[in-house]
Amino acid sequence: MAFNPPPKMTAMAAAAGTYKANLSALQLLMRGLYGGAYIAIGAALCTVCSTGVAAHLGPGIGKLIGGAVFPVGLIAIVITGVELFTGDCMLVPLAAMMKKINFGMVLKNWICVYIGNLIGSIWYAYLMAVGPLVSGHADGMLAVNAFGITAINIAVAKTLTYKAVGAAGMWSCFMKAIGCNFLVNIAILLAICADNVVGKFFGIWFPIMAFVSSGFEHCVANMYFLPAGIFLNHWHPETTARIGGLLQHFGGLTWGDMWLWNELPATIGNIFGGFFFIGAMYYFFYRKEVPKG
Structure with a gap:
């Protein structure tokens, strides 16, 4: 099996970041839209x-079963070449640190891809909220089914459990996000190491x-998880009493x-996890060993 050693891997990651930074705003937005939908x-x-x-x-x-099926999104993104904000948190700054682009281009990439990811994710959340997460009943109405209840509970766990404890909850979410993008960008680097699809x-x-099973926070995945729960709860307010707990306490x-x-x-x-903990560190590790040209 073909393998790119770490210095070459770092050079390839910087080259990928350079390519992404030089895309037009429209390309970044549209590729980001598809990246959000794939996640x-x-x-x-x-x-x-x-x-x-x-x-x-x-x-x-x-958790293991959920984690085992989630990676289909990033696999599709990497193999088909669309854009993901969390991966670009590492790849594009790495290109800037290698002096292939400037940090203004990093900011343009992040803004355009983030907006695209948000649009694509919310579109897919809408698709699910009016489709598989509800079921028809004999009274002619749609109601939230078991999958929809799971979707709402996930959204509650990712918002109201943090809200209930205030600043400590926000800090917990922040630290989980660092862990998430630490692992996401390890995945990106491992994909760059390999020269074949397998x-x-x-x-x-x-x-x-590992990141999904561990319960970490991915801002793009949450652009799906949270709108899906919000859509269902807003369109089917009876779920607030049905689920109870924090959902009922905070009124939805x-x-x-x-x-x-x-x-x-x-x-x-996620920016800290990708930029500082992976991109900056691999620049420090291999900047003097990166093949020239």
């Missing part, structure tokens, strides 16, 4: 496949399975909860 595919699959598992096999196995598949699969899920208690700390944490 949402994995997140939706994780929601469906983990439903009911913990009650029969235990919470650890439930190697890329397994290089991506194991770290992504809001877009403000999504941004303040998850997306803001998760995005900042």
Whole structure:
């Protein structure tokens, strides 16, 4: 199996970041839209496949099954060449540190890809919220099904559990986001190491399975998880009493909860995890060994 050694891997990562930074804003936006949708595919699959598992096999196995199916999104992104904000948190700054681009280009990439990821993720959340997460009943109405209840509970766990404890919850979300993008960018580097599809598949699969099973926070995945729960709760308000707990205590899920208690700390944490803990460190490790030319 072909393998690129670490110095060459670092050079290839910087070259990938250079390519991404030189794309037009429209290209970044549209590729980001597809990247967000692909991550949402994995997140939706994780929601469906983990439903009911913990009650029969235990919470650890439930997490493992969800983690095992989630990586389909990043595998599709890497192999088909669309854009993901969390990967670009490492690749594009690495190119800037190698002096191939400037940091203004890093900012342009991040803004365009983030917006694209958000649009694609919310579109897929809408698709799921009016489709597989609800079921028809004899009274002619749609109601949230078991998969939809899981979707709402995931959204509650990612917002209201942090809101309930205030600053400590925000710090927890931030630290989980660092752990997430530490693993996501290990997956990106392992994919770059491999020169064939099988190697890329397994290089991506194991770290992504680890981040999801561990319960870390990925700002792009949460662009699906949280809108899906919000859509269902807003369109089917009876679920608030049905689920109870923090959902009933806070009177439901809001877009403000999504941004303040998850997306803001998760995005900042993902930047730290990708930029500083992977990109900057691999620049430090191999900058003098990177092949010239």
